[in-house]
Amino acid sequence: MMQLPFIEPIADAVLAGRLQQRIDRLTKPVGSLGRIEALALQIGLVQRSEHPRLDAPQMLVFAADHGLAAQGVSAYPSDVTWQMVENFLAGGAAISVLAEQHSLALHVVDAGVRHTFEARPGLMVRKIGEGTADSSLGAAMTAEQCERAIGAGREIVRALPGNVVLLGEMGIGNTSAAALLLARLAGHDIAQCAGRGTGLDDAGLRHKVDVLRRVLALHESATGPLDALAAFGGFEIAMMVGAALQAAAGRRLIVVDGFIGGAAVLVAAALAPTLLGYCVFAHRSNEAGHTLLLDHLHATPLLELGLRLGEGSGAALAWPLIDSAWRLLDRMASFDSAGVSQRSDG
Amino acid sequence: MMQLPFIEPIADAVLAGRLQQRIDRLTKPVGSLGRIEALALQIGLVQRSEHPRLDAPQMLVFAADHGLAAQGVSAYPSDVTWQMVENFLAGGAAISVLAEQHSLALHVVDAGVRHTFEARPGLMVRKIGEGTADSSLGAAMTAEQCERAIGAGREIVRALPGNVVLLGEMGIGNTSAAALLLARLAGHDIAQCAGRGTGLDDAGLRHKVDVLRRVLALHESATGPLDALAAFGGFEIAMMVGAALQAAAGRRLIVVDGFIGGAAVLVAAALAPTLLGYCVFAHRSNEAGHTLLLDHLHATPLLELGLRLGEGSGAALAWPLIDSAWRLLDRMASFDSAGVSQRSDG
Numbered sequence: 001m002m003q004l005p006f007i008e009p010i011a012d013a014v015l016a017g018r019l020q021q022r023i024d025r026l027t028k029p030v031g032s033l034g035r036i037e038a039l040a041l042q043i044g045l046v047q048r049s050e051h052p053r054l055d056a057p058q059m060l061v062f063a064a065d066h067g068l069a070a071q072g073v074s075a076y077p078s079d080v081t082w083q084m085v086e087n088f089l090a091g092g093a094a095i096s097v098l099a100e101q102h103s104l105a106l107h108v109v110d111a112g113v114r115h116t117f118e119a120r121p122g123l124m125v126r127k128i129g130e131g132t133a134d135s136s137l138g139a140a141m142t143a144e145q146c147e148r149a150i151g152a153g154r155e156i157v158r159a160l161p162g163n164v165v166l167l168g169e170m171g172i173g174n175t176s177a178a179a180l181l182l183a184r185l186a187g188h189d190i191a192q193c194a195g196r197g198t199g200l201d202d203a204g205l206r207h208k209v210d211v212l213r214r215v216l217a218l219h220e221s222a223t224g225p226l227d228a229l230a231a232f233g234g235f236e237i238a239m240m241v242g243a244a245l246q247a248a249a250g251r252r253l254i255v256v257d258g259f260i261g262g263a264a265v266l267v268a269a270a271l272a273p274t275l276l277g278y279c280v281f282a283h284r285s286n287e288a289g290h291t292l293l294l295d296h297l298h299a300t301p302l303l304e305l306g307l308r309l310g311e312g313s314g315a316a317l318a319w320p321l322i323d324s325a326w327r328l329l330d331r332m333a334s335f336d337s338a339g340v341s342q343r344s345d346g
Numbered sequence: 347m348m349q350l351p352f353i354e355p356i357a358d359a360v361l362a363g364r365l366q367q368r369i370d371r372l373t374k375p376v377g378s379l380g381r382i383e384a385l386a387l388q389i390g391l392v393q394r395s396e397h398p399r400l401d402a403p404q405m406l407v408f409a410a411d412h413g414l415a416a417q418g419v420s421a422y423p424s425d426v427t428w429q430m431v432e433n434f435l436a437g438g439a440a441i442s443v444l445a446e447q448h449s450l451a452l453h454v455v456d457a458g459v460r461h462t463f464e465a466r467p468g469l470m471v472r473k474i475g476e477g478t479a480d481s482s483l484g485a486a487m488t489a490e491q492c493e494r495a496i497g498a499g500r501e502i503v504r505a506l507p508g509n510v511v512l513l514g515e516m517g518i519g520n521t522s523a524a525a526l527l528l529a530r531l532a533g534h535d536i537a538q539c540a541g542r543g544t545g546l547d548d549a550g551l552r553h554k555v556d557v558l559r560r561v562l563a564l565h566e567s568a569t570g571p572l573d574a575l576a577a578f579g580g581f582e583i584a585m586m587v588g589a590a591l592q593a594a595a596g597r598r599l600i601v602v603d604g605f606i607g608g609a610a611v612l613v614a615a616a617l618a619p620t621l622l623g624y625c626v627f628a629h630r631s632n633e634a635g636h637t638l639l640l641d642h643l644h645a646t647p648l649l650e651l652g653l654r655l656g657e658g659s660g661a662a663l664a665w666p667l668i669d670s671a672w673r674l675l676d677r678m679a680s681f682d683s684a685g686v687s688q689r690s691d692g
Contacts, residue, residue: 026440027430027433027438027439027440028439028440028655029421029422029544029545029654029655030545031545031654032544032545032653032654032655033440033653033655033659034632034651034652034653034654035651035652035653036651036653036663075375075689076375076687076688076689077687079687080686080687083684083685083686083687084373084686086684086685087373087679087684087686090679090684091677092373092677092678092679092683092684093373093374093678093679093684094372094373094374094379094674094678096677096678097670097673097674097677097678098670098673098674101666101669101670101673102666198375198378198689199375199376199377199378199689286380302651303649303667304650305380305381305382305648305667306377306380306381307378307379307380307381307382308375308377308378308380309374309375309378309379313379317382317666317667317670320447320448320663320666321649321651321663323447324443324444324447324663327443327444327447328440328443328444331437331438331442331443332438332439332440332442332443333433333436333438333439337438338429338432338433338436338438338439339429339432340426340429340430340433341422341423341425341426341429342422343421343422343544343545
């Protein structure tokens with residue numbers, strides 16, 4: 001059995017009280033920065049500090065292929081996975097542009113793409129296999145592969161600087177794996193969990209649901225989080241599980257992108273529920289199952305912009321809001337220090 | 347009668363088609379960047395260009411006092427207006443921190459604060475008066491003052507570099523003026539338009555609604571946009587009307603903050619409806635009337651974070667999303683240029 005890292009709960013009533021007091025003394029009406037104030041409080045609790053500071057944010061994009069893609073569950077061919085990895089590294093993808101805009105260190109991880117990449121800066125090759133096996137025929141990965149992928153995700157985060165990780169992914173077929181994990185671990189019908197992914201039409205979506213229903217039936221006994229992860233895949237999701245566990249164990253803030261990253265957090269939180277305190281959910285995706293997933297985790301995302309791209313693009317778009325939260329707490333004047341009058345009734 | 351600048355409609359079916367084609371060829375599933383794609387299209391139409399570029403964003407914070415504040419419609423005393431202007435200039439306010447974070451040029455405009463400021467960089471003194479008159483006793487400003495304030499707003503924007511303005515404000519009592527403008531120009535009951543502002547309690551809110559109802563009755567004949575603006579104030583709102591008109595006439599993008607900036611746009615769009623094409627509404631405020639105002643303008647804001655601070659803080663928080671839109675259009679690779687396969691059915 002895999003050894004899980006210890007993840008301390010972020011809850012600390014005394015520190016929360018002190019942080020709230022600091023927030024309420026800043027030169028603004030109490031509560032007037034809304035969700036940004038809640039973020040500042042969370043960041044303080046994550047860092048166990050009244051003076052938190054986010055530093056050197058690391059954007060990790062985990063890529064892998066899915067054997068299930070052979071069953072026609074995606075609008076795009078599997079080759080798009082490696083082609084998009086090349087595009088990330090060449091600077092032409094949405095996540096490349098956004099990471100540059102916000103000075104996020106961008107790392108692309110080959111978690112199991114069916115392609116051999118040339119080594120180059122920005123690429124980490126941590127291949128667990130040449131894509132997962134087809135989960136409609138058997139388990140997507142072995143228990144050993146699953147454990148190795150989680151361990152690789154942990155190792156990657158352990159070696160990174162800074163105190164924030166943003167989790168993104170690429171993998172043709174991976175909305176299917178995420179939908180399967182959601183259906184199994186949250187107990188929803190697969191028809192509610194599966195969406196159009198990169199753009200299936202109505203017939204394509206019906207076919208996807210039929211395939212996924214068969215996959216669920218084949219792996220009826222895979223009910224625990226690790227068993228479900230091994231049964232449905234993929235390598236990139238397993239590596240994100242490890243990355244999230246390690247990040248929380250190291251008291252880093254975790255910025256979760258969309259549906260696939262959310263599925264990884266669903267698995268990780270089933271293993272270690274205290275991990276959720278370290279997570280910020282960047283946005284509500286248009287992918288059908290995402291709202292069910294967020295509800296299951298009692299999570300309220302920051303953005304609602306109809307995104308459904310993946311790559312970590314939603315996490316990168318939300319990043320400046322998160323970065324603002326600690327800056328406001330750190331740099332705003334208090335009523336006393338600025339000589340601003342308090343409320344008439346205060 | 348005041349001369350209004352000509353504001354060209356942004357609609358251009360041919361250019362819109364070309365921009366959409368460019369957006370759809372970028373390496374992402376069609377539509378997968380949701381609202382960000384719509385922003386890229388809007389920015390292209392505003393700039394009449396297939397290759398738009400946002401440059402040198404200017405954050406304008408217009409400050410002024412309101413005579414109506416003497417009627418106890420705010421939780422804070424009027425002195426907070428000038429104290430917060432000092433705080434903006436000293437770098438201790440939320441907008442100071444956010445402007446620095448996002449490299450926004452910050453200009454604070456004294457549109458009519460009841461205080462004499464020392465001259466210094468970052469402050470423009472364009473005082474129309476020592477606060478408006480009390481609108482529960484007579485018009486907040488004369489028609490001449492109103493015209494002068496609009497003219498000053500136009501002059502300020504005309505002299506600024508860049509092609510984006512972000513509109514913010516400060517003025518104890520100005521949610522009352524905004525609520526009055528909304529009630530009169532959109533035809534809503536004042537009880538639906540007035541909110542807690544900086545933090546009134548239930549009794550305070552009831553009192554505010556009573557006062558505002560009397561003000562509306564006193565100025566029953568002020569039904570046109572300029573008459574209503576002069577009747578209810580304030581100087582900062584009138585100056586934002588001018589700033590918005592001039593920005594649109596110069597094909598600049600206008601980022602509107604919250605309820606007060608929205609009220610200025612309500613007035614400006616009543617004068618020149620084509621102005622709305624140039625506006626991006628940054629967020630949905632918690633202030634009660636804001637949703638009615640947005641609905642009246644058929645506007646969907648970018649953020650929903652429970653903000654109600656003003657100062658332009660919501661506009662500054664939304665800015666990186668807007669800045670991302672043109673960058674993605676400008677810098678992402680196309681499927682062809684990146685050698686990424688198209689959809690299986692495409």
